[in-house]
Amino acid sequence: MPSKLITYDLKKIHSLTKIRAGETKFGEKTEVLNSGGDLEEQLQASGARFVLFGIPEDIGVMGNHGQPGTRYAWEAALKAILNMQHNAFTKGSKVLVLGHLDFSDSLKSIEGLSGEERILKCRSITEGIDKEVTDLVRKIVSSGKKPIIIGGGHNNAYGNIKGSSLALGLGINVLNIDAHTDFRKRESRHSGNGFSWAYYEGFLDKYFMFGIHENYTSKKIFKKIDQEDRIAYNTFEELFIRREKGLEFEINESINFVKGGKFGLEVDMDAIAYMPSSAHSPCGLSLETVRQMVFNASRSKNATYLHLCEAAPDPDNPKEMALTGKALAYLVSDFIRK
Known part of the structure; x- marks a missing residue:
């Protein structure tokens, strides 16, 4: 099994249910998996259609x-996912809860660091995280x-894309619901350039960004993405401020842009208004709109994975943890919904 993977057993699952x-x-x-068994053999033998795991890290961020x-x-x-109801619409039997990738040692290694030293150390560690997620x-x-991947920064999109691409033997498409492009300069690895690296290396084929914020997208990045035929986007301001584009039409356009081939569905939780996240904002999409998009995209046979990232609830605030968890659980349920 991957060196950083901690698998869960029934005792763990039932303790949270x-x-x-x-x-x-x-x-x-x-x-759940049988402890000590071969990961790939058990995945092949499982009757579940979806495999859920977490990436509890913020190093890339x-x-x-x-x-x-x-x-x-x-x-x-x-916690929120395990305590949903199992019924005809949300069937727990569809999901294998794998566990999480443990980067606690890496998090400890940056304690006490500051400034440029901390940034460089985080970027170096992110390259190692990429390898674990990819595998x-x-x-x-x-x-x-x-x-179905939950947690961590949007740096993990790179491993999701590369891992899927290597498994399928082709570049995959991605629909990214996000306030930002994460298509920044390929300087070193962090949460702002997972897509630019994947695109440059050929793992990402077509890329659609839904609802990016004009206030936080640089002129240089707009120029770059406008030059690429395989990249498309709309902005939050086009949809909701100037109302130049219809929401339902744009939702369909974004899915149609990627669904001709295998595609990943990326949801940066900072795209949702008032969501506790690494770049939270009072202005953004409604959770209902994002739920609709996840459900509609999941109807395609080419939908390959779901990644919910950048949510950052305060662990000392039980209400915020519960509300954030419930928002993430809704999105998971919509991806697997009948």
Whole structure:
């Protein structure tokens, strides 16, 4: 198994699931691995269509001069997911809960660092995170399953894209619901350039950015993406401020742009208004709009994975943890919904 992967057993799952008489919770029906068994063999043998795992880290975010906190999203999400109802619409039996990639040692290694030294260390560690994510996603996609990845910064899009591409033997498309392009200069690895690296290296074929904010996209990046035939986007201001484009039409256009080939669905939670995230904003998409997009995209047979990233709830605020976890759980349920 990947060196950083910590797998979960039924004891772990049931400890987080609140059992109630007369109900069946999602966590009571999800699959887990047998400890000590071969990962790839068990993935192949599993009857689940989706494989859920977490990446509790914020190293890539800090390497991009961002605020830490994305390491806490997985904990919040897992509790909320396991405590959804198992029913005809949200079937726990569709999901294998794998576990999480553990980068706690790496997080400890940057404690006490500051300034440029901290930034450079975070970027170096992010390259190692890329390798772990790539390897795990490759194995899941190769087994015919669809990964659902939660937590960490948007740096992990690179590993999702590369792992899927290597498993499928072709460049994949991506629909990214995001306030930012994350198509910045390929200087070294961090949360702001996962897509530019994947595009440059041939793992990312077509790329659609939905709802980027004009206020936080540089002139240089607009010039770059406007020159690329395989890149398309709309802006939040086009959709909701100037109302130059219709929302329903643009949702369909964005999905149609990528669904001709295998594609990944990336959701940066900072695209949602008031969502606790690494770049939270009072202005953004509604959770309902993002839920609709995730559901519509998941209808395509070419939908390959779902990545929910950049959520950064305060671990000392139980209400914020619960609300963030529930938002993430809704999006997971929409991806697997009948």
